[in-house]
Amino acid sequence: xxxxxxxxxxxxxxxxxxxxxxxxxxxxxxxxxxxxxxxxxxxxxxxxxxxxxxxxxxxxxxxxxxxxxxxxxxxxxxxxxxxxxxxxxxxxxxxxxxxxxxxxxxxxxxxxxxxxxxxxxxxxxxxxxxxxxxxxxxxxxxxxxxxxxxxxxxxxxxxxxxxxxxxxxxxxxxxxxxxxxxxxxxxxxxxxxxxxxxxxxxxxxxxxxxxxxxxxxxxxxxxxxxxxxxxxxxxxxxxxxxxxxxxxxxxxxxxxxxxxxxxxxxxxxxxxxxxxxxxxxxxxxxxxxxxxxxxxxxxxxxxxxxxxxxxxxxxxxxxxxxxxxxxxxxxxxxxxxxxxxxxxxxxxxxxxxxxxxxxxxxx
Numbered sequence: 001x002x003x004x005x006x007x008x009x010x011x012x013x014x015x016x017x018x019x020x021x022x023x024x025x026x027x028x029x030x031x032x033x034x035x036x037x038x039x040x041x042x043x044x045x046x047x048x049x050x051x052x053x054x055x056x057x058x059x060x061x062x063x064x065x066x067x068x069x070x071x072x073x074x075x076x077x078x079x080x081x082x083x084x085x086x087x088x089x090x091x092x093x094x095x096x097x098x099x100x101x102x103x104x105x106x107x108x109x110x111x112x113x114x115x116x117x118x119x120x121x122x123x124x125x126x127x128x129x130x131x132x133x134x135x136x137x138x139x140x141x142x143x144x145x146x147x148x149x150x151x152x153x154x155x156x157x158x159x160x161x162x163x164x165x166x167x168x169x170x171x172x173x174x175x176x177x178x179x180x181x182x183x184x185x186x187x188x189x190x191x192x193x194x195x196x197x198x199x200x201x202x203x204x205x206x207x208x209x210x211x212x213x214x215x216x217x218x219x220x221x222x223x224x225x226x227x228x229x230x231x232x233x234x235x236x237x238x239x240x241x242x243x244x245x246x247x248x249x250x251x252x253x254x255x256x257x258x259x260x261x262x263x264x265x266x267x268x269x270x271x272x273x274x275x276x277x278x279x280x281x282x283x284x285x286x287x288x289x290x291x292x293x294x295x296x297x298x299x300x301x302x303x304x305x306x307x308x309x310x311x312x313x314x315x316x317x318x319x320x321x322x323x324x325x326x327x328x329x330x331x332x333x334x335x336x337x338x339x340x341x342x343x344x345x346x347x348x349x350x351x352x353x354x355x356x357x358x359x360x361x362x363x
Contacts, residue, residue, distance in 0.1 A: 017095055018038075040105075067109075073109040219280060230270070
């Protein structure tokens with residue numbers, strides 16, 4: 001429940017994709033779940049031996065799916081796949097930038113599904129050995145559609161002879177573009193880590209809030225019981241004091257012993273309830289710490305998104321400059337070609353003039 005008392009889920013594979021969900025009304029059309037490509041990760045919970053697919057868009061989880069052996073990931077095109085989640089009553093679709101990313105995700109899905117099947121079999125064997133009731137995991141089956149095209153690759157052919165200056169400018173722009181893309185990739189990795197951390201904090205926060213609500217309800221009940229026990233204790237103390245004052249005129253010594261024993265039991269019970277109340281108060285303090293960590297993670301995620309937006313703007317400017325440079329180079333190519341044609345004509349005219357002069361000299 002708390003970071004110091006439980007092992008958190010660990011990411012085992014991550015990729016970037018556009019997330020879609022099937023239209024619940026028509027069951028045929030796809031509805032985008034995110035405006036841009038987001039991080040989609042496989043997580044493993046070692047405590048429960050459970051695998052999940054998680055994707056966070058902004059401040060909410062757009063995919064939170066537990067993998068079961070009955071699920072199937074289907075490739076519907078070269079860059080798109082889908083699977084069904086019966087628990088969420090929906091079908092998820094993922095669109096990738098390349099066919100290789102789709103293949104990697106499909107292979108990891110199959111690997112995780114086999115691991116989930118082995119985990120279920122081991123769990124069932126353990127339950128049979130302990131003569132306990134087997135609890136069948138819920139059945140899911142999943143499908144996925146839509147294709148996203150990868151951006152075209154721009155090829156630049158270096159000019160010859162008098163175009164070395166244009167070639168140098170192209171190389172500089174290409175190097176700047178690669179550097180910015182590398183920075184953007186590093187920013188995406190940081191964003192993925194922050195998204196995974198944020199989701200873990202949100203999950204812990206939800207569980208902690210539910211536990212605190214339950215604890216607060218129990219505290220009120222325990223306070224009422226405590227007041228009743230205190231009244232009973234005072235009543236028993238009065239009876240014991242009255243018995244001691246009257247000596248032999250009251251009930252027997254056996255009854256006094258029973259009353260004393262009941263009084264001791266009630267006092268021990270009161271002590272236990274006080275300890276439980278102190279534990280709940282400490283849990284409230286841990287809840288405030290968890291809330292502060294969640295706000296810090298949100299702030300870091302917002303800063304990372306702003307940084308990524310700035311990097312994307314810089315890449316667009318670089319691509320625009322590269323396009324302008326290519327247009328300038330093409331214009332220079334055309335001018336040089338025209339100059340070459342004019343020179344060819346002049347050379348031909350000079351050759352004719354030379355032959356005419358030779359003939360005049362021979363005469």
